[in-house]
Amino acid sequence: MYYYSSEMLGFAAGIITTLALLPQAVKIMATRQTRDISLVWAVSMNIGIVLWLLYGLEKNDLPMIAANSVSLLLLFVILLFKLRYR
Structure with missing residues (x-):
């Protein structure tokens, strides 16, 4: 039987989606x-990721905090460029 923790699963999901x-x-x-x-x-997406980040902070869930922090950075860059180059 293969053992994995839910935290490892969370990090894997966060890395892939980010x-x-x-x-x-x-x-x-x-x-x-x-x-x-x-x-x-x-x-x-920026609003949603901010809410997920706040939820992760409230739950003290490191995979959720890490993934959503990086996702927010990338999505914020996309939003800034969208506003600048529309």
Whole structure:
């Protein structure tokens, strides 16, 4: 039987979902093109991730805090570029 902790599962999920944002953020920074990014999506994702981060802080859940902190940084960059280059 393979043993894993729920914390390891949380870190794995956080790494995968956070890294999924990286190619989009890098592409936007390189091309300065954001026309295919919805402003409503960018704003709502930032708000949602802030709420998930607050929830993780309340629960003292390190995987949730780490993943959502990095996700928030990437999503904030996407939002800033969307506002600047629309």
